[in-house]
Amino acid sequence: MNIPENLLYLDSHEWVEKTGEKTARIGLTDFAQDQLGDLVFVNLPEEGDSVAVGESFADVESVKAVSDIYSPVTGTVAAINADLLDAPEAINQDPYGAWLIEVTDITEYGELMDAVAYQAFCEEQN
């Protein structure tokens, strides 16, 4: 399982890449895409929407189920990866390349794990 060391992780399997003082990119982890199976739809918020720690900001649908994606940060959506809307399979193919949203004006971070802690967390889940 691929868990890059430069990212932080949420227990609901989202990754966060801090890109600046108050900005970050958010995506789904390799573990998440593997558990979900082939994704067929993704719903993203709009630029300018607010996201908050612990609240759902998007959802993904696989042939099994629809799953909410929770925000690891509180802030404002600066950009969305609109390419995913037509090609949700990119999340399966390259979970760390296929970011979902970029957030700016971040005021709060949730309880995040580093790669080592997240690796242990996933092994426990398995």
Place this chain on the structure above:
Amino acid sequence: MKLIFEKSVPGRACTLLPDCDVPMAAIPETFVRKAPPHLPELSETDISRHYTELAKCVHGVNDGFYPLGSCTMKYNPALNEEMAGLAGFTGVHPLQPEHTVQGSLEVLAKAEEILCKVTGMDTMTFQPAAGAHGELTGLLLIKAYHRARGDAQRTKIIVPDSAHGTNPASASMTGFTVVNIPSGADGCVDLEKLRAAVGPDTAGLMLTNPNTLGLFDKNILEITRIVHEAGGLNYYDGANLNAVMGVARPGDMGFDVVHLNLHKTFSTPHGGGGPGSGAVGAKSLLAPFLPNRHVKCQGDFYAFEDAPQTIGSVKAFYGNFLVVVRALCYMLVLGEDGMRDASQMAVLNANYLKKLLEPHCEVANEGICMHEFVLTLEKLKKETGVSAMDVAKSMLDYGMHPPTMYFPLIVHEALMLEPTETESKETLDWAAGVIAEILEKAHTEPEALHNAPVTTPVGRPDEVAAARNPKLRAVFDA
């Protein structure tokens, strides 16, 4: 097999019309088609064979065991069909004057009377076309109720994580914000989490009881009290009413509004996707908001009446009327005792099948279940690589419809079985034997299960391609 359009041969037909012997009328130019419609041209033999071939590709309750959890695939008595086929019911027009359709109106009134007794509700609408539509209607009633009281801050609907996926979807559609609360370790609502979630912004709670794990929530009275004390209303998802019909009533559990799946619990065919009936029952506090065209008996005359603050129509006219005819027929045949017997037998059958399977696999929750139960094949998957999907697909080779898979989401590698009351002990014994044999095979021949089914018209459809690239109609060259 080929589509009926692909079997079409130009000029072939099953009728030979004589030459026109009356003057031709000219159709105004604007209404004349520029190109002929794409209608298949076939002989009656071709058509008959086409549909017989299609019928052979499906598995219905009349073909064999169909333990699709939460879908209540019980046998649909032939008598229901006979009654729904009576010319007096099939020949009426929805706009006929009331005095010419008294019998049909009496059906709606009578069905409402009995179903209100079964659910402990005061009034009912038959407009919603199916369960999720009933949820939407029930939530619109809750919304109208709070709005009429001038309480605009109740914007949240609480939904446990074991709920049917339609619950949060319906709440969203109605403009509510969904608050998800996790279940406790026992699979029931976590009271502390519920207490923490309710407040002045709570519009209501949506709950399925028994829940999707097949468990009757032991704290049900406390749950509905917590919501009421916070000023919210309680919505009962009646999808699992088959476990408690004639035994326990949502109205007595503290619920204010309930939807019933008449097509499930009250036996009308629904495997092909409808038509259904998501009748919504409500306590009198919601009666002023009921959808319009509600039947009322005035003296000995049945008439339509609109509630004073009606939310309007949720479907054309009176809903899927003939489904109500079937449900009424079912209830009149069974009677009060028979309906209770049906539920008790449904619970007994589920527990019997669960007991037979317990030595072979893990059940998600210990103890007595209601009308359905959930297996978890997580361990099997780790040991053998065989998934719940593989096991379900293998059942098809034995002529059994698979159970519901991968639901509820809180159980991994889930298989959810609901045998219903209309299956015999012999069928349940056979089904348990089949499942035990498949689970055994998972250890000895896992490859065979990965490749199942091998005897069906289609093996494993490409679900991903179907979802990403659905082809929903025939595409013509010109």
